[in-house]
Amino acid sequence: MAQRAELAALALAEGSKRAADRDSALKQFDDLVAMIDRMLVPKVRAARSKHRPAQRRDPIVKMFEVARVPKTERAEVRVAIDARKPQRKVDVRLWFVPKGEVAMVPSRKGVTLDAAELGALIEALRLAEQHLGGGS
Structure with a gap:
């Protein structure tokens, strides 16, 4: 045992x-x-990087800026058009100044639409404006 x-x-x-x-x-x-x-x-x-600027597939593409809507001191919404034919595009994008930089760069926050889709977006924005009580 x-x-x-x-x-x-x-x-x-x-x-x-x-x-x-x-x-x-x-x-x-x-x-x-x-x-x-x-x-x-x-x-x-x-x-x-969290604030990596949006990268365009074709860096030669010329975007013609139509409007700038200030958001803050370091950010704004830009509306631009790409007039290439037949692929006409409208780009609505947030631009910002990264920390330690002085120039604005495009962010990933935004949308690029075909010109044919622009009417639907404008109508949606008008409906949103009316819903918020700011429409005519």
């Missing part, structure tokens, strides 16, 4: 040692993952 108890104690000790080895290996793995995260996260943050 004493021999059985000794064997059980040895098995328990061996199991504890295996568990400790496993826990140590998991801790080392977690430390390694954390170190890799610390090395990669700043690069990912830099690549995905």
Whole structure:
């Protein structure tokens, strides 16, 4: 009986040692993952800046600015048209001055519509104005 108890104690000790080895290996793995995260996260943050300006597919496209509507000192809504034929587009977009900069850049907040869709947008804006009590 004493021999059985000794064997059980040895098995328990061996199991504890295996568990400790496993826990140590998991801790080392977690430390390694954390170190890799610390090395990669700043690069990912830099690549995905919160205030990244909108990028146009065709940088040569000339947009003709029609209007500017001030929003704050550092932001405004701009309405511009792209007169390329046959793809005439209207762009309504928020422009802003990023921190540490002096020039305004376009944000991702906005919409570009085909000229044919412009009438529907204008009608929707008129309905919104009437709903808010500012319409004629």
